[in-house]
Amino acid sequence: MVSKLDLYKVFCKVGKSSSFSKAANDLYMTQPAVSQAIKQLEKELDIRLFNRTPKGVTLTYEGSLLFEYANSAINLLHVGEEKLLEFKDLTTGELKIGVGDTISKYFLLPYLEAFHNQYPNIKFKIMNGTTMELCTVLKSGEVDIAFCNFPIDDPTLELKPCIDVQDIFVCGEQYMKTITEPLSFASIVDLPLILLERQSVSRKYVDDYLMTKGVKISPEFELGSHDLLLEFAKINLGIACVTKEFSKEYLNKGILYEVPLMEDIPKRSIGVCFLKSVPLSPASTKFVEIVESKQI
Incomplete structure (x- = not known):
């Protein structure tokens, strides 16, 4: 069965060429098939669209009016298809x-x-937030992908770990002078602690792990950013729990010192997540591929 869209494509081609035979050649159809398509469209619209003459065909007044709209619509569809190819x-x-x-x-x-160097015409829209906030906007469709602290317990999301990170405790020079041997978790919680806010995933991970050891954290300071943890520890306000991989500048320069522990907190992951039910866009797919392959 020939669709209405196909009929209009034939109609526009005949209208442009003023010939059934030329339209047939352009559309890789037989001339009788083109003629039949025009007759079907005229029957469905209950109006004559072409004047038939021995020298070819010409649009009727009604046909000319319809051609303007139909041709514009067909052109817009082609533009839309080209845009999809660009995406x-x-x-x-x-x-x-x-x-x-x-x-x-x-x-x-x-x-x-x-990614920007490879695909400079792709625009970025970056939305900041906590892991829980990002999961919410991800499910609402406001972002395509989100990079978060794991673990995340949400069956609607696909989770791809990208990097393992280590939670450690750090301190300034003043506190480091008083630490002469590796500390147990029970010992470290007796010191003034500087931690992220309780609702953050990374804070919850540390809290939950220490609880399995029978240790409950009661921090002196609860802050909203990792950089503030480092700065508070730097001026000797306490012992900060930070991500080692994100604190290397302070550690390498001797601004802060890693507190030796009798046992390490198990590593966790940072990764990308997206909705299982929604296919990734080409740009999102390529970006995730770059991150996973570490093409930097």
């Missing part, structure tokens, strides 16, 4: 990423740079 080829489009400030600064920036 697939990553020559245009937008990539919406959810990420926290710390992960963005210490992990994601090199990948953003690498």
Whole structure:
């Protein structure tokens, strides 16, 4: 069965060429098939669209009126198809990423740079937030992908770990002078602690692990950013629980010192997540591939 769209495509081609035979050649159809398509459209619209003459065909007044609209519509469809191809080829489009400030600064920036260098016409839209906030905007469709602290317990999300990170305790020079041997978890919680806010995933991970050891944390300070943890520890306000991989500048320069522990907190992951029920856009797919392959 010939669709209405196919009939209009034939109609526009005949209208442009003023010939059934030329239209047939352009459409790789037989002339009788073209003639039959025009007759079917005229029957469905209950109006004559072409004047038939020995020299060819011409549009009727009604046919000319319809041609303006139909030809515009067909052209718009072609433009739409071309735009889709551009999106697939990553020559245009937008990539919406959810990420926290710390992960963005210490992990994601090199990948953003690498992707932008390869696909400069793709625009970025970056939304900041906590892991829980990012999961919410991800499920609402406000971002395509999100980079978060794991673990995340949400069956609607696909989770892909990207990097393992280690939670450690750090302190300034003043506190380091008083530490002469590795500390147990029970000992370290007796010191003034500086931690992230309780609702953060990374804080919850440390809390939950220490609880399995029978140790409950009661921090002196609860802060909203990783950088503040480092700065508070730097001026000797207490012992800060930080991500080792994101604290290397302070540690390497001797601004802060890693507190020796009798046992390490198990490593956790930072990764990308997206909805299981929604296919990734071409731009999102390529970005995740770059991150997974570490092409930086």
